[in-house]
Amino acid sequence: MRPVKLKIKRQDGPRQPSYWQSFSVPWQPHMNVISALMEIQKRPVTEGGERVTPVVWECVCLEEVCGSCTMLVNGRVRQSCSAMVDALASNGETITLEPMTKFPVVRDLVVDRSRMFDDLKRVRAWIQIDGSHALGPGPRQSSENQEVAYPLSRCMTCGCCLEACPQIAKPGAESATARTARGDFVGAAAINQVRLFNMNPSGQMHAAERLDAVMGEGGVEDCGKAQNCAAVCPKEIPLVDSIAVVGRAATKRMLLGWLLK
Amino acid sequence: MGATSTSIRSQSGKVRRAIVVGGGLAGLTTVIKLCEAGVPVDVLSLVPVRRSHSVCAQGGINASVNTRGEGDSPQVHLEETIYGGDFLANQPPVKGMCDAAPNIVFMLDRMGVPFNRTPEGLLDFRRFGGTLFHRTAFAGATTGQQLLYALDEQVRRWETVDVEDDKGATIPGEKMVRKFEWWDFLSLVIDDAGLCRGIVAQDLKTMEVRAFPGDAVCLATGGPGILFGKSTNSVINTGTAASAAYQQGACYANGEFIQVHPTAIPGADKLRLISESVRGEGGRIWVPRDPKEQRSGRDVPENARDYFLEERYPAYGNLVPRDIASRELFRKCIHERRGIYNPRSNKNEDEVYLDVTHLPREVLKKKLAGVLEIYEKFAGEDPFTNPMRVFPAVHYSMGGLWVDFERTADGSVALGSPRNQATNIPGLYAAGECDYQYHGANRLGANSLLSCIWAGTIAGPAMVTYRKNLAKSSWDCPSSLFERAEKRDEKKFAAILAMEGDENAYALHDELAHVMLVDCTIERKNATLDAVLAKIEEIADRSKRLGVTDRATGKMNQGAQYVRHLRNMIVLARVIAQGARNRDESRGAHYKPEAPARDDAAWLRTTLALHQGEVDGAAAAVRFVREVDYPLLGAPVHATDAVDVSLVRPRPRKYEAADAANRASARPPEAGAQNAPAAAPTNPRTGNRANAR
Numbered sequence: 001m002r003p004v005k006l007k008i009k010r011q012d013g014p015r016q017p018s019y020w021q022s023f024s025v026p027w028q029p030h031m032n033v034i035s036a037l038m039e040i041q042k043r044p045v046t047e048g049g050e051r052v053t054p055v056v057w058e059c060v061c062l063e064e065v066c067g068s069c070t071m072l073v074n075g076r077v078r079q080s081c082s083a084m085v086d087a088l089a090s091n092g093e094t095i096t097l098e099p100m101t102k103f104p105v106v107r108d109l110v111v112d113r114s115r116m117f118d119d120l121k122r123v124r125a126w127i128q129i130d131g132s133h134a135l136g137p138g139p140r141q142s143s144e145n146q147e148v149a150y151p152l153s154r155c156m157t158c159g160c161c162l163e164a165c166p167q168i169a170k171p172g173a174e175s176a177t178a179r180t181a182r183g184d185f186v187g188a189a190a191i192n193q194v195r196l197f198n199m200n201p202s203g204q205m206h207a208a209e210r211l212d213a214v215m216g217e218g219g220v221e222d223c224g225k226a227q228n229c230a231a232v233c234p235k236e237i238p239l240v241d242s243i244a245v246v247g248r249a250a251t252k253r254m255l256l257g258w259l260l261k
Numbered sequence: 262m263g264a265t266s267t268s269i270r271s272q273s274g275k276v277r278r279a280i281v282v283g284g285g286l287a288g289l290t291t292v293i294k295l296c297e298a299g300v301p302v303d304v305l306s307l308v309p310v311r312r313s314h315s316v317c318a319q320g321g322i323n324a325s326v327n328t329r330g331e332g333d334s335p336q337v338h339l340e341e342t343i344y345g346g347d348f349l350a351n352q353p354p355v356k357g358m359c360d361a362a363p364n365i366v367f368m369l370d371r372m373g374v375p376f377n378r379t380p381e382g383l384l385d386f387r388r389f390g391g392t393l394f395h396r397t398a399f400a401g402a403t404t405g406q407q408l409l410y411a412l413d414e415q416v417r418r419w420e421t422v423d424v425e426d427d428k429g430a431t432i433p434g435e436k437m438v439r440k441f442e443w444w445d446f447l448s449l450v451i452d453d454a455g456l457c458r459g460i461v462a463q464d465l466k467t468m469e470v471r472a473f474p475g476d477a478v479c480l481a482t483g484g485p486g487i488l489f490g491k492s493t494n495s496v497i498n499t500g501t502a503a504s505a506a507y508q509q510g511a512c513y514a515n516g517e518f519i520q521v522h523p524t525a526i527p528g529a530d531k532l533r534l535i536s537e538s539v540r541g542e543g544g545r546i547w548v549p550r551d552p553k554e555q556r557s558g559r560d561v562p563e564n565a566r567d568y569f570l571e572e573r574y575p576a577y578g579n580l581v582p583r584d585i586a587s588r589e590l591f592r593k594c595i596h597e598r599r600g601i602y603n604p605r606s607n608k609n610e611d612e613v614y615l616d617v618t619h620l621p622r623e624v625l626k627k628k629l630a631g632v633l634e635i636y637e638k639f640a641g642e643d644p645f646t647n648p649m650r651v652f653p654a655v656h657y658s659m660g661g662l663w664v665d666f667e668r669t670a671d672g673s674v675a676l677g678s679p680r681n682q683a684t685n686i687p688g689l690y691a692a693g694e695c696d697y698q699y700h701g702a703n704r705l706g707a708n709s710l711l712s713c714i715w716a717g718t719i720a721g722p723a724m725v726t727y728r729k730n731l732a733k734s735s736w737d738c739p740s741s742l743f744e745r746a747e748k749r750d751e752k753k754f755a756a757i758l759a760m761e762g763d764e765n766a767y768a769l770h771d772e773l774a775h776v777m778l779v780d781c782t783i784e785r786k787n788a789t790l791d792a793v794l795a796k797i798e799e800i801a802d803r804s805k806r807l808g809v810t811d812r813a814t815g816k817m818n819q820g821a822q823y824v825r826h827l828r829n830m831i832v833l834a835r836v837i838a839q840g841a842r843n844r845d846e847s848r849g850a851h852y853k854p855e856a857p858a859r860d861d862a863a864w865l866r867t868t869l870a871l872h873q874g875e876v877d878g879a880a881a882a883v884r885f886v887r888e889v890d891y892p893l894l895g896a897p898v899h900a901t902d903a904v905d906v907s908l909v910r911p912r913p914r915k916y917e918a919a920d921a922a923n924r925a926s927a928r929p930p931e932a933g934a935q936n937a938p939a940a941a942p943t944n945p946r947t948g949n950r951a952n953a954r
């Protein structure tokens with residue numbers, strides 16, 4: 001059976017040097033990058049025959065809905081579970097795997113994306129409900145509204161958009177909180193959440209708070225409009241529109257703020 | 262009861278927290294309920310909670326809102342759930358769930374879930390298995406994702422809320438929710454009196470082992486599907502936490518009831534689900550009448566197709582319950598060798614067609630995009646123009662940790678009772694797929710998301726009551742209790758790191774999964790089950806001689822963690838297989854060709870399993886009992902394996918008839934059964950016909 005060849009960038013722990021290793025595993029039908037990694041896990045031997053520690057990576061759903069398995073596959077940021085081997089290497093080409101570069105590496109292909117969850121806090125990405133007890137049906141909404149909101153809501157916090165964004169810096173040593181305090185760009189995913197919650201009939205009531213969170217340093221203004229984010233988003237979320245919508249709303253709010261001063 | 266029992270702080274001034282392990286729908290709901298009652302919580306999860314397995318649920322969540330005026334009601338929902346579960350579920354908790362369902366869906370809507378809408382702006386509902394009604398609310402075909410996100414967002418909001426002391430002043434540095442993501446639950450901390458006082462867990466980034474005190478603990482750790490190897494489940498669903506709790510004395514119930522879903526895509530790493538909602542929206546299952554048929558699916562003319570489910574079950578058709586549909590598919594492919602021809606392998610495969618090509622593309626895009634995209638991505642074929650190829654796959658565990666409930670006089674559950682969702686270890690609660698409570702012998706589609714949220718809805722208040730009445734807070738227990746537990750688990754982990762045997766954990770898991778899948782799912786034979794049990798003992802024995810592939814310390818080590826999960830899977834496999842061996846009848850998902858009938862006289866009872874012997878796999882046995890006794894807040898509680906069938910009288914389950922599942926609603930139960938349902942709802946037969954596709 002023809003082998004599947006992989007070249008993997010490894011790193012033993014946070015802030016340690018990285019190095020490459022090559023592996024070769026047997027091909028199977030319907031194979032994706034994850035099943036190739038699973039083979040390495042079972043038999044962690046390099047192409048050169050050296051026994052090594054198994055490659056560490058992250059995955060949960062295996063159907064491109066949880067966002068966890070994101071990495072650079074042949075240099076392109078994407079989910080490794082939906083990266084099918086036959087499509088990547090139809091003639092037995094070597095597939096390269098690397099961890100994302102905009103998040104700190106935990107080990108091998110695993111990175112720490114906590115900053116994305118912190119950013120959801122920062123932009124207050126939730127509806128301020130009065131409580132979870134029985135309060136009757138929610139507000140009526142048109143199908144048209146749902147058809148705009150639902151695609152925005154499919155963001156799986158995978159980080160592709162941040163990885164591709166030229167405005168996002170590679171991680172330094174500082175914590176996520178320090179980074180926010182320094183005024184790092186919040187990124188497309190969180191801005192998209194602002195749009196999502198600000199278009200919800202209940203969410204609208206707190207639209208100003210969310211806009212405030214993305215105004216000023218590190219906010220929506222910092223977007224260089226390179227549109228890389230939309231190009232790599234696996235859920236095809238219209239991020240450019242979201243940034244435009246939120247940007248306009250933020251400008252409006254800013255002008256209003258001046259007028260009221 | 263001490264003066265401090267309702268205080269937010271322990272005697273030593275620490276914030277008294279409760280613990281929720283697991284951040285799927287069940288866990289997050291429990292957290293929200295605890296926070297709303299003012300109880301601060303520590304949440305632990307293997308993965309960031311937003312990536313929990315609940316994210317995979319596609320089809321939707323049931324609630325009898327009856328927006329189409331079909332005569333649906335919570336009472337009909339109850340009856341269909343009970344009937345679908347072949348009468349093995351205790352009925353009061355199911356009644357509580359079905360009654361609460363509309364408000365649960367409304368709550369989710371208020372939280373911002375982008376549910377699909379009707380032209381009038383109301384929630385849209387679709388059909389699912391085991392019912393003739395439109396009862397399933399949905400957000401495209403990624404409903405679980407949307408529900409999980411909504412709850413995750415609410416919990417994140419609680420992460421920003423300060424804890425207040427008894428006088429209402431904020432306690433610096435203390436937030437209502439503290440999240441511990443990338444932590445693996447290892448064990449319970451149980452004191453000398455047998456009370457659960459907290460847990461021990463391991464930080465997966467550093468492998469640090471640490472004990473967490475908690476006044477009450479809820480396990481909401483999901484199902485054990487990975488035990489069967491490839492399934493529709495996420496890779497983290499090993500059932501490790503439930504297994505560990507079982508080994509420490511928690512009772513495990515109805516373990517043998519494993520749901521096999523009829524329609525999944527074959528894959529190298531996972532059998533990806535094609536949701537029942539596809540059939541709910543009109544998708545049809547068929548095979549060519551002629552097994553030698555080699556034309557591609559779409560070119561096979563109508564009269565050469567065998568729509569075998571529709572033929573046999575004229576009313577429910579493609580939406581018969583999953584256990585039945587899976588057996589029919591299995592029979593077609595395995596027994597009748599009627600699986601369809603696959604040009605890639607150039608032979609007939611164990612696959613049938615699931616066809617949506619006759620449905621309007623617009624509708625498919627609006628209502629099923631998420632699922633059809635999965636097919637397109639992973640099978641590499643266009644489901645809009647070619648019928649999909651599917652086969653059954655292990656999907657869900659009806660069984661799980663045994664939990665209690667307190668019944669009200671009218672046959673529902675008493676909200677706020679500390680017995681609800683309580684395991685037999687005082688202070689330990691369970692909710693979600695890891696509990697056994699709501700689905701009997703077979704779960705109806707779209708009832709799981711509901712049962713998870715409902716279980717969390719009652720587990721939270723139960724824990725609040727428990728905590729309030731606890732004589733001594735876990736936070737006032739001597740630190741030695743926690744240090745001892747921590748040491749014990751540190752030692753165990755060190756022992757794993759030192760393993761130098763010749764067995765490989767992944768290969769051993771493959772072996773275990775293979776026998777469980779082949780011999781302990783759709784059809785079960787006693788002789789084969791005996792062989793399975795022998796194999797499990799062999800594997801348990803060999804698991805003592807594993808060689809660990811990764812010896813890294815102080816940093817993420819998945820290899821060593823996996824050894825622990827494997828051992829816990831072996832223990833649960835024994836519970837499942839032995840339960841199946843014992844139950845000599847066929848009921849719901851448990852089918853024995855040798856005993857094809859349901860036997861209520863002998864087996865209308867809950868399987869209750871207790872762990873016996875050594876913890877960690879080998880030299881252990883399952884002790885099956887008929888009663889559970891446990892002390893709760895100083896009072897003894899007694900429960901038995903008898904099923905509470907007071908609301909819907911058991912009757913044979915036959916989906917060939919048109920209104921099989923809800924026929925009881927027209928007839929009050931006979932004398933002897935307690936608490937007849939108040940009023941018989943409208944007979945749905947006339948109402949639903951117009952909507953049947």
Ligand SMILES: Cc1cc2nc3c(=O)[nH]c(=O)nc-3n(C[C@H](O)[C@H](O)[C@H](O)COP(=O)(O)OP(=O)(O)OC[C@H]3O[C@@H](n4cnc5c(N)ncnc54)[C@H](O)[C@@H]3O)c2cc1C
Nearest residue numbers: 283284285286287307315320321446483693694707709710
């Ligand atoms: C593909 C698919 C589609 C489905 N579609 C539907 C549907 O349409 N409708 C429906 O009603 N049901 C559906 N189901 C079933 C439903 O999704 C699950 O039963 C449900 O989501 C389980 O939720 P849960 O909260 O119990 O657990 P999960 O969502 O599985 O969450 C478990 C949590 O526990 C944590 N955890 C587990 N072990 C540990 C440990 N050792 N230490 C720390 N944390 C731990 C995990 O990290 C996670 O946060 C589907 C299931 C599958 C597989």
Ligand code: SF4
Nearest residue numbers: 165223224226227229
């Ligand atoms: S458009 Fe803005 S957010 Fe998107 S990649 Fe460019 S700079 Fe980043």
Ligand code: SF4
Nearest residue numbers: 155156158159161233
């Ligand atoms: S917006 Fe798209 S690319 Fe960015 S995190 Fe969300 S899903 Fe990923």
Ligand code: FES
Nearest residue numbers: 062064066067081
């Ligand atoms: S594993 Fe969930 S997106 Fe790949």
